[in-house]
Amino acid sequence: MNIISAIQEMQSLALSLKREGKTIAFVPTMGFLHEGHASLLREGRRLGDVLVLSIFVNPIQFGQNEDLERYPRDMERDCRIARECGTDIVFTPEAAGMYPPGFQTSIRVRELSLPLCGASRPGHFDGVATVVTKLFNMVQPDVALFGNKDYQQLAVIRRMTHDLNLPVRVIGMPIVREADGLAMSSRNSYLSPVERRSALCLSRAIRLVRERFAGGEHSASTLLAAARELITAEPAAVIDYLELRDSASLAPVDLVSDTTLLALAVKIGTTRLIDNTVLGDTP
Numbered sequence: 001m002n003i004i005s006a007i008q009e010m011q012s013l014a015l016s017l018k019r020e021g022k023t024i025a026f027v028p029t030m031g032f033l034h035e036g037h038a039s040l041l042r043e044g045r046r047l048g049d050v051l052v053l054s055i056f057v058n059p060i061q062f063g064q065n066e067d068l069e070r071y072p073r074d075m076e077r078d079c080r081i082a083r084e085c086g087t088d089i090v091f092t093p094e095a096a097g098m099y100p101p102g103f104q105t106s107i108r109v110r111e112l113s114l115p116l117c118g119a120s121r122p123g124h125f126d127g128v129a130t131v132v133t134k135l136f137n138m139v140q141p142d143v144a145l146f147g148n149k150d151y152q153q154l155a156v157i158r159r160m161t162h163d164l165n166l167p168v169r170v171i172g173m174p175i176v177r178e179a180d181g182l183a184m185s186s187r188n189s190y191l192s193p194v195e196r197r198s199a200l201c202l203s204r205a206i207r208l209v210r211e212r213f214a215g216g217e218h219s220a221s222t223l224l225a226a227a228r229e230l231i232t233a234e235p236a237a238v239i240d241y242l243e244l245r246d247s248a249s250l251a252p253v254d255l256v257s258d259t260t261l262l263a264l265a266v267k268i269g270t271t272r273l274i275d276n277t278v279l280g281d282t283p
């Protein structure tokens with residue numbers, strides 16, 4: 001496994017691999033890998049001749065009072081997981097090279113970036129879209145894999161890739177959960193044991209809404225009220241948003257269907273967690 005941090009070296013290598021006719025599968029991450037990332041890497045291994053993992057904690061997608069400084073990092077463990085999953089190249093660019101003095105370009109996916117996480121974290125998806133575009137240019141992937149846990153991020157990246165005619169197949173992969181239902185996230189490492197138990201209210205709310213929907217309840221307000229009651233019964237939990245939206249346009253819905261997205265962000269202590277489900281999809 002090759003570790004590359006120089007942007008120019010990564011791009012030259014990618015271009016020469018492409019000239020040799022090799023296909024490149026790419027898993028962009030911010031590191032502190034967990035089983036969710038490993039599932040992306042294993043699928044990427046299957047899909048490309050060369051598998052590239054990037055690890056870059058992207059400063060421009062963090063707001064001023066967010067967790068950029070304390071975002072968990074463990075390069076040694078990440079490299080071990082990457083190696084176990086058959087990664088060929090770990091790309092670890094530096095922020096100074098990504099955003100040198102004078103950098104002033106931004107990619108904005110106007111409408112999909114506005115609701116949900118975009119409303120709580122203004123500018124977040126501009127930062128994501130910009131860095132993913134840059135990473136695509138550096139790594140030259142044929143296929144790129146992202147987790148469905150960041151549902152809105154995936155929607156933004158799909159739209160951007162399509163709108164900008166980027167020659168990359170974007171693949172969304174199922175959410176990987178702990179045995180008790182908590183969606184895997186690098187940020188779960190912030191949780192104390194007590195908070196870890198409280199955090200189960202997110203997946204429980206999802207299960208409750210799915211059950212009520214399967215039982216015939218189609219009113220968005222009724223379903224949301226039930227989920228809200230479950231979450232607010234948890235003293236450590238503060239809802240950031242809890243919404244039912246169309247899974248393609250992210251527009252709000254009054255009546256839910258198989259294609260409705262339930263999306264939620266909840267603060268457990270100081271840790272903000274997100275989760276989601278599309279009601280007609282297998283959980």
Ligand code: PAF
Nearest residue numbers: 028029030058128131150
């Ligand atoms: O999902 C993430 O880890 C990040 O948002 C991404 C896509 C690597 C961009 O920084």
